[in-house]
Amino acid sequence: MTTPKAFDFGEEQEPPPVPVGPPRALSFDDLPTAPSSGAPSKAMPRALFESEDHPAVRDALAIARADYPVLFAQSEQRLAALFRRLLPVKLALVTQWGEGPLMEQAALLQPVTELVLTFAQMGVPALLDAALESTKAPTGVFGKLFRRPPAPADYKPALTSSRAQLIALMADSEVAMRNLEESAQNLGLHLTALAVVSTLAGGALDATLADALVQRRTLIQQAVRQAELSIMQMGQVRQQAADLIGQVSSFLTVTLPALEMAQAQGGQ
Numbered sequence: 001m002t003t004p005k006a007f008d009f010g011e012e013q014e015p016p017p018v019p020v021g022p023p024r025a026l027s028f029d030d031l032p033t034a035p036s037s038g039a040p041s042k043a044m045p046r047a048l049f050e051s052e053d054h055p056a057v058r059d060a061l062a063i064a065r066a067d068y069p070v071l072f073a074q075s076e077q078r079l080a081a082l083f084r085r086l087l088p089v090k091l092a093l094v095t096q097w098g099e100g101p102l103m104e105q106a107a108l109l110q111p112v113t114e115l116v117l118t119f120a121q122m123g124v125p126a127l128l129d130a131a132l133e134s135t136k137a138p139t140g141v142f143g144k145l146f147r148r149p150p151a152p153a154d155y156k157p158a159l160t161s162s163r164a165q166l167i168a169l170m171a172d173s174e175v176a177m178r179n180l181e182e183s184a185q186n187l188g189l190h191l192t193a194l195a196v197v198s199t200l201a202g203g204a205l206d207a208t209l210a211d212a213l214v215q216r217r218t219l220i221q222q223a224v225r226q227a228e229l230s231i232m233q234m235g236q237v238r239q240q241a242a243d244l245i246g247q248v249s250s251f252l253t254v255t256l257p258a259l260e261m262a263q264a265q266g267g268q
Contacts, residue, residue, distance in 0.1 A: 056087040056200065063196045075189055082193040089197050089205070094212045098190035098220050105183040105227055111176045112230050115169060119237050124162045124244050131155035131251055135259060152259050156252065163248045166241045173241075177234050184227035191220045 060083045065072045072079065086093065134152045194217045205213070 054084070057083045060087065060193075060196050060200050063199050064192065067196070067199070068192055071189075071192060078189055079193065079196075082189060083196070086193055086197055089201060089209065089213075091209050091212055094194075094209065094216055097194060097216050098187060101183060101187050101190060102220070102223055105180070105187060105223055108176070108180045108183050109227070109230055111172070112180055112234050115173050115176060116233060116237050119169060119241060122162060122165060124166065124248070127155065127158055127162060128244065128247055128251065131159060132255075135255065152256055156256060159248050159252060163245060163252070166245045166248070170238060170241055170245070173234055173238050177231055177238075180227055180231055180234075184224055184231070187220055187224050187227070191217060191224060194220070 057080065061072075061076070061080060064079055086097065130150075131152060134149050134155065194213060198213050198217070
């Protein structure tokens with residue numbers, strides 16, 4: 001039992017324990033090194049994909065940068081994400097590569113095809129030609145005696161309706177083309193990823209996997225080409241529709257009023 005201390009107002013702090021071992025001579029070599037600047041040092045940021053988990057991704061990005069510089073500059077992060085999914089390359093993955101984008105594009109091709117068909121069925125060029133022909137006086141004795149063509153004004157309702165349909169087609173086709181272009185670009189990235197992986201693997205793939213890569217690349221390439229052809233065709237239709245809108249507007253707002261005025265003055 002310890003003897004109580006007089007005037008004990010609390011426990012006094014014990015001196016720190018003396019380190020065990022022989023005493024050391026005073027040395028200034030153990031002093032901490034002063035920082036080079038007043039600001040705390042920051043860890044250097046790690047470069048993208050500088051991880052041992054992604055050596056193949058780094059190699060694939062290097063190939064993409066060298067072989068597809070324009071596409072790489074535009075879509076580096078998207079290509080990197082595709083490489084992470086595709087590598088290491090496996091047969092089960094290759095045989096299903098890009099299946100979602102392929103199905104999406106097939107669905108997006110349908111409205112474009114329907115718009116092209118709708119434009120052809122409208123028959124606006126023939127209607128406009130007939131309306132313009134009606135503005136000409138009949139020629140020859142037979143035509144003057146027996147020809148009773150529709151008057152130019154008779155074409156006004158049909159041409160007004162056709163113009164509204166053409167304007168709607170222009171709006172719908174713009175959306176359809178934009179969606180199809182985005183889908184084709186996405187498929188193009190999937191195709192590039194396959195091409196880079198084929199280059200990266202070289203001759204190290206077995207025959208089955210090599211054949212699967214070739215088949216999948218061919219399929220996606222055909223789909224991209226189909227989209228490009230459809231976009232080109234839709235672009236031509238849009239150009240024709242824009243021209244027809246102008247011609248129909250000219251007939252309704254210039255030609256027809258001028259004819260009606262001339263007829264009114266001739267009847268006075």
